[in-house]
Amino acid sequence: MRCEQVKQQYDPTCDPPQSIAEHLARCAPCRQYATELQRLTALLRSEPEIPVPADFNRQLQRRLEAVRTGSSAWWRFGDLRYALPLAAMLVMAVAAVIIMNRPEPSSSSRPGPSLVRAPAQPERESLEVPKKMEVVAARPAMPSPPPRESGHSSPSLREGRASLALGEEAVPQEPWLLGGSENSPILLLIREPSGREERLVRLPSVVVGAEAKPATLSLSMSEKGTENVF
Amino acid sequence: MAMEAVSCQAPLGEVVSPRYGALDDHELMEATRRGDEAAFYELVQRYRTPITNYLTRMLNDYDMAIDLAQETFIRVFTSAHRYRADHRFSTYIYRIATNLAISELRRRKRWRLVSLVSFFAPPEGAEEGAELDVPDHRPLPEGALIEDERRQMVRRAVASLPEKYRAALILRDIEGLEYERIAEVLRLPLGTVKSRINRARRLLREKLRAHL
Numbered sequence: 001m002r003c004e005q006v007k008q009q010y011d012p013t014c015d016p017p018q019s020i021a022e023h024l025a026r027c028a029p030c031r032q033y034a035t036e037l038q039r040l041t042a043l044l045r046s047e048p049e050i051p052v053p054a055d056f057n058r059q060l061q062r063r064l065e066a067v068r069t070g071s072s073a074w075w076r077f078g079d080l081r082y083a084l085p086l087a088a089m090l091v092m093a094v095a096a097v098i099i100m101n102r103p104e105p106s107s108s109s110r111p112g113p114s115l116v117r118a119p120a121q122p123e124r125e126s127l128e129v130p131k132k133m134e135v136v137a138a139r140p141a142m143p144s145p146p147p148r149e150s151g152h153s154s155p156s157l158r159e160g161r162a163s164l165a166l167g168e169e170a171v172p173q174e175p176w177l178l179g180g181s182e183n184s185p186i187l188l189l190i191r192e193p194s195g196r197e198e199r200l201v202r203l204p205s206v207v208v209g210a211e212a213k214p215a216t217l218s219l220s221m222s223e224k225g226t227e228n229v230f
Numbered sequence: 231m232a233m234e235a236v237s238c239q240a241p242l243g244e245v246v247s248p249r250y251g252a253l254d255d256h257e258l259m260e261a262t263r264r265g266d267e268a269a270f271y272e273l274v275q276r277y278r279t280p281i282t283n284y285l286t287r288m289l290n291d292y293d294m295a296i297d298l299a300q301e302t303f304i305r306v307f308t309s310a311h312r313y314r315a316d317h318r319f320s321t322y323i324y325r326i327a328t329n330l331a332i333s334e335l336r337r338r339k340r341w342r343l344v345s346l347v348s349f350f351a352p353p354e355g356a357e358e359g360a361e362l363d364v365p366d367h368r369p370l371p372e373g374a375l376i377e378d379e380r381r382q383m384v385r386r387a388v389a390s391l392p393e394k395y396r397a398a399l400i401l402r403d404i405e406g407l408e409y410e411r412i413a414e415v416l417r418l419p420l421g422t423v424k425s426r427i428n429r430a431r432r433l434l435r436e437k438l439r440a441h442l
Contacts, residue, residue, distance in 0.1 A: 007432070008425075008428060009428075010428075011424075011428075012431075013402070013403070033435075036435050036439070036442045037431055037435060039442040040403075040431060040434055040435055040438060040442055041403055041431075043380075043384055043438070043441070043442070044384065044388075044399075044403040044404050045403065045404065045406070047287075047381065047384065047385075047404055048381070049279060049283060050279075050282060050283045050286050050292070050295075051279075052278050052279055052282045052296065052299070053296060056274075056278055056282075056296070056299075056300070057271060057274060057275075057278075059300060060274065060300045060303055060304070063300055063301075063304055064304060064307060067304060067308060
C-alpha cells in the first residue's frame with residue numbers, strides 16, 4: 001500500500017484496517033500524519049458546547065405566534081431576494097400602464113394657437129403631401145399691441161407669435177375675416193416683420209399636425225421670417 | 231436531559247411536561263402533528279443545543295445561528311403534517327438546518343460580491359461572518375487564555391473550510407454523527423461523504439499544524 005492511499009483511507013475516528021496498520025508500523029511519515037489527524041480529531045471533539053440563550057424558547061414561541069397569525073406571511077413567501085424584484089416589477093408595470101394611458105394634454109393648457117379645430121380625418125390623409133395654402137384675406141396691419149413690461153417696445157415676430165397664441169387676438173372678430181373660415185378648419189393670422197400687413201392663411205387639413213408643435217412654428221417665424229414658415 | 235420546572239406563569243415555550251420525556255422523536259412529531267405544542271417544545275428542548283452548535287460552527291456567527299436554529303424549529307412545526315418517519319428525526323432536523331446554513335452562506339457570498347465592504351474584507355483564508363464570540367464572563371487565568379486562543383483558532387480554521395467540506399466535517403468530528411447519517415443529511419453517496427471529510431481533515435491539518 002502506498003503512502004497516498006493510506007492518507008486517503010486513514011480515518012482517525014475508526015480502528016485502521018490491517019493493511020493500513022501494517023503500513024503505519026513501517027512508515028514514519030505516515031505514522032506522523034496519522035498522529036496529527038488523531039490530535040486534530042481530539043481537538044475538534046473537545047470543542048465546548050455553545051450555550052443557547054435563556055430566552056430561546058420564548059423567542060421561538062413569539063415567532064411561531066407570528067407565523068400562526070400570518071403577520072410574517074410576507075417572510076414566509078421568501079425573503080427579500082424574491083420580494084424586492086417582485087415589488088420592482090410591480091412598480092414598473094404600474095408606471096407603464098399609467099404612461100400608456102396618459103391623456104393628451106388639452107389645447108387650452110398649451111401655449112399654441114387656440115383657433116385650431118381639427119376635423120376627424122382619416123389617418124391615411126395626414127401622410128399625404130400638404131396641399132398648397134391659400135391666402136384668404138390680407139389687410140393693413142392692425143395697431144401694434146402696447147409694449148410689454150419686459151421691454152419689448154417695438155412690434156416683432158415674437159410679439160406676433162404671442163398674439164397668435166392668445167387666440168382672441170389671432171382671430172379678429174371681423175366678418176370679412178370669419179367669412180372665409182367656413183370651408184377651412186384652420187386659419188392662421190400672419191403679421192409681416194415690418195408690421196405693415198397682416199395676412200390670413202387657410203392651412204390644409206394635413207398641416208394640423210403642426211398644431212402639435214408650436215415650438216417649431218415659432219422658431220421658424222422668429223428666425224427666418226414669415227416667408228419661410230411654410 | 232434536565233427538565234425545567236413547570237410554572238403556571240411561564241409561557242408554554244419554557245415548559246415541557248415530564249410525560250413527554252419518555253416519548254421518542256417520532257412519537258413527539260406525531261403529537262406535534264396533532265397540534266400538541268408541548269410535544270413540540272420537548273423536541274425543541276432536545277435539539278436546540280446541538281442544532282445551535284452546528285449552525286454556529288457552520289456560520290461562525292452566533293446571533294445568526296440562533297436565528298436560523300429558531301427558523302429550523304419553525305419549519306419543523308409548520309411542516310409537521312408532511313413529516314414521514316422513514317428516517318431518524320435527527321437526520322430530518324439536521325437536513326433543515328444544513329439547508330438554511332448553506333442558503334445563508336450563499337446569500338453572504340452574493341452580497342459580498344456587490345458590497346463595497348468587500349474592499350475591507352479580511353484576507354483570503356479568513357472566516358465568513360462575524361467573529362464567533364460567545365459571551366463568557368468568567369475570569370481567565372493564563373492557561374485558560376491560551377486555551378481560549380487555541381479554540382478561537384480552531385473555530386476560525388473550521389469556518390474557513392469550503393462549505394461542502396465544512397458541513398461534513400462538523401457533523402462527523404464535532405457533532406459525532408455516523409457516516410451513514412451524514413450521507414442522509416447531505417443527500418450524498420457514502421463514498422463522497424468520506425472523501426469530503428478526509429479532504430477537510432487534511433486542509434485543517436495544514437491550517438492548524440502548529441497546534442497539533
